[in-house]
Amino acid sequence: MNKFAKNLVDQLKNVYNRLDKSSGGIFNLIATSVESFTNAKAPQAAAAIAYFALFSLFPLLLLIIAVGSFILERNVVQQQVSQAIAENLPGAQNLIQQNIQRVLALRGTVSIVGIVGLLWAASGVFNTLAYNINAAWTKADVRNFLKRRLVALSIVGVLVALLILSVLSTFVTNLLAQFSVPLGDGIEIYQTGLWRIWSNLLPVLLRLALFWGLYRWVPNAQVSGWAAFWGAVLATTGWELATNGFAFFLSSGLASYELVYGSLGTIVGLMFWIYLGSLITLFGAHLTATITQRNHSTG
Numbered sequence: 001m002n003k004f005a006k007n008l009v010d011q012l013k014n015v016y017n018r019l020d021k022s023s024g025g026i027f028n029l030i031a032t033s034v035e036s037f038t039n040a041k042a043p044q045a046a047a048a049i050a051y052f053a054l055f056s057l058f059p060l061l062l063l064i065i066a067v068g069s070f071i072l073e074r075n076v077v078q079q080q081v082s083q084a085i086a087e088n089l090p091g092a093q094n095l096i097q098q099n100i101q102r103v104l105a106l107r108g109t110v111s112i113v114g115i116v117g118l119l120w121a122a123s124g125v126f127n128t129l130a131y132n133i134n135a136a137w138t139k140a141d142v143r144n145f146l147k148r149r150l151v152a153l154s155i156v157g158v159l160v161a162l163l164i165l166s167v168l169s170t171f172v173t174n175l176l177a178q179f180s181v182p183l184g185d186g187i188e189i190y191q192t193g194l195w196r197i198w199s200n201l202l203p204v205l206l207r208l209a210l211f212w213g214l215y216r217w218v219p220n221a222q223v224s225g226w227a228a229f230w231g232a233v234l235a236t237t238g239w240e241l242a243t244n245g246f247a248f249f250l251s252s253g254l255a256s257y258e259l260v261y262g263s264l265g266t267i268v269g270l271m272f273w274i275y276l277g278s279l280i281t282l283f284g285a286h287l288t289a290t291i292t293q294r295n296h297s298t299g
Contacts, residue, residue, distance in 0.1 A: 050275040137221040141221075
C-alpha cells in the first residue's frame with residue numbers, strides 16, 4: 001500500500017511538473033501564491049476584514065452621500081449608491097437602502113464635523129485591509145498605526161472620488177443619450193451593441209483600476225506595475241464571477257440564511273459575501289507579491 005501510494009504521488013508530481021513546464025511556470029506561480037496566502041493566515045484576516053466592514057460600511061456610504069451632495073443633488077447620489085450596492089453587494093440592497101434612508105431622515109444634513117467622524121469610522125476596515133495586503137510581502141516593513149490609518153483614509157478618499165466620478169459619468173451618458181446620433185437605418189449609437197458593451201465594461205475597468213492601485217501603492221515595498229496588473233486581473237475576474245455566482249445562489253432559492261438565522265439572515269449573507277470578496281482581494285495581493293519576487297530573483 002505504501003509503495004502504491006508513493007508511486008501515485010510520484011506520477012502526480014510528474015504530471016504537475018509537465019503541466020507547469022508547458023504553461024511557463026503558471027502552476028508553480030499559483031501554488032506558491034496559495035502557500036503564501038495560507039502561511040499569512042489570509043482566511044482569518046478575511047474574516048477580520050468582514051467583521052470590521054460591517055461597522056465601516058454604513059459610515060462609508062453616508063460619507064459618499066454627504067460629500068457627493070456638495071456636488072450633485074442628494075437623490076441623484078443616493079440612486080447611484082443604490083446601483084453600486086446592487087452591483088457589488090448582492091442580496092443586501094434592501095437592508096442597506098432602508099437603513100441609510102432611516103439614518104438620513106434622523107440626522108438630516110451632515111455637517112463638516114460629521115463628515116470627519118464618518119471618514120474616521122469608514123476607514124477602519126481599510127486599515128485592516130491595508131495591513132493584510134502589506135503582509136503578502138514577507139520582507140515589507142510594517143507601518144505604524146498613524147501611517148496605516150493615513151493609507152486607509154486615502155483608500156476611502158479614492159473610493160469616494162470613484163463613486164462621484166461614476167455619478168458624473170452616468171449623468172453625462174444620460175445627457176448625451178438625449179441627443180440624436182444616427183448611424184444609418186434609423187439606428188442611433190446608443191442602441192448599438194458596442195455602446196451596451198462599453199456601458200457594462202466601464203464598471204469592470206474601474207474595479208480593475210482600484211485593485212491595481214491597491215496592489216501597486218498599498219504595500220510598503222517596491223511592487224512591479226505588471227505584477228500589480230496581473231493581480232488586479234485575477235481579483236477583478238474572481239470578483240465578477242463571485243458576484244454573479246452569489247447573486248444566482250441567492251435568487252435560486254438554495255440560500256437558507258433566513259431558515260437558520262431568522263431576521264439576521266441578510267446580515268449573515270452580507271458578511272459572508274464580504275468575507276468571500278476579502279479572500280479574493282487578499283489572494284490577488286499574494287499573487288502580485290509572488291510575481292514581484294519571481295521577477296526580482298530572475299532579474
